[in-house]
Amino acid sequence: MSLSRILPIGQNARVIIIPARFAHAAAPQAATATDDAPNFFQKLALRFQGVPLKGEAHAPKSMFEDCNKEWSAPEPLPAIPKDFKEHPDRDLVNYPYPARPMYPPKSRLLMMPDSWFTAFNKVTGVSGPYLFFGGLFAFLVNKELWVFEEQGHMTVGWIIFYLLVSRTAGYKIDQGLYQGYQDRVNYFKGLIQEDLKDVVEFKKTSAAQTESLNSIKDAFPTALKESMALQLEATYRKNVQTVATELKRRVDYLKETEETKARFEKEQLLKLINDSVDKQINDRSFKDQYLQNAIQQLKGLNVQL
Numbered sequence: 681m682s683l684s685r686i687l688p689i690g691q692n693a694r695v696i697i698i699p700a701r702f703a704h705a706a707a708p709q710a711a712t713a714t715d716d717a718p719n720f721f722q723k724l725a726l727r728f729q730g731v732p733l734k735g736e737a738h739a740p741k742s743m744f745e746d747c748n749k750e751w752s753a754p755e756p757l758p759a760i761p762k763d764f765k766e767h768p769d770r771d772l773v774n775y776p777y778p779a780r781p782m783y784p785p786k787s788r789l790l791m792m793p794d795s796w797f798t799a800f801n802k803v804t805g806v807s808g809p810y811l812f813f814g815g816l817f818a819f820l821v822n823k824e825l826w827v828f829e830e831q832g833h834m835t836v837g838w839i840i841f842y843l844l845v846s847r848t849a850g851y852k853i854d855q856g857l858y859q860g861y862q863d864r865v866n867y868f869k870g871l872i873q874e875d876l877k878d879v880v881e882f883k884k885t886s887a888a889q890t891e892s893l894n895s896i897k898d899a900f901p902t903a904l905k906e907s908m909a910l911q912l913e914a915t916y917r918k919n920v921q922t923v924a925t926e927l928k929r930r931v932d933y934l935k936e937t938e939e940t941k942a943r944f945e946k947e948q949l950l951k952l953i954n955d956s957v958d959k960q961i962n963d964r965s966f967k968d969q970y971l972q973n974a975i976q977q978l979k980g981l982n983v984q985l
Contacts, residue, residue, distance in 0.1 A: 748847050751854035756782050790839070 786794040797809040820826035
């Protein structure tokens, strides 16, 4: 197929133009004329325009409000730390890590890189690249170096279908895919956190132990000095308690000895007195003398009365 085979419209060709008016073009005038009772097609037109009907406080949310929107990620991709090396011999100056771009590079005509066009700007201007690639495409097709197949015209349909889907549902599709990607990443992050939970706990425990050991190392002389002082104080108190106990035991012994001695002397004195009294009571002369003294005392009492 070549461009020479495409016949232009001649004098005998007929071009038929059919005028047509769509509902969305005629709906505003009809709706303004009969706002109180719009018909079915007028309601559809008002819905597409986002105009609230009678009795509605707010405009309805249209299913096409996300059309022709460009989606952008809320946050960029995480970058590799500058000081990260998988091996100490890695040369980051001459061989840096490749950075994954957040968005594809700029393109023109849906698929051609922008760098192919900017190279011609200094020589041919802005329109030069388009003329060059257009002429190259026409040359390849005209000389049949690039031959289309029988179904090649369906490429136009696929391009139109791609543009239609990308401009209508592309925003929601990208948003849903990004949300699913984030959910999956968060899921794997949760698994990693669960797997590394013991490692994190061990790291925290090791850090606490290291800090405590450093504190003990710094405070060891003071702690040793205080420990020796406490031991000396404990020994001193023990010795004082021993001396106090021994003194109390000796004082109690002396007290008990004196009490025993006094009790023994008292018992011996009482025994001596009792023996003397019993001896005198058992003596006959003592009894007679005691009776005579008693009779004399009674007589003296009788005389007084």
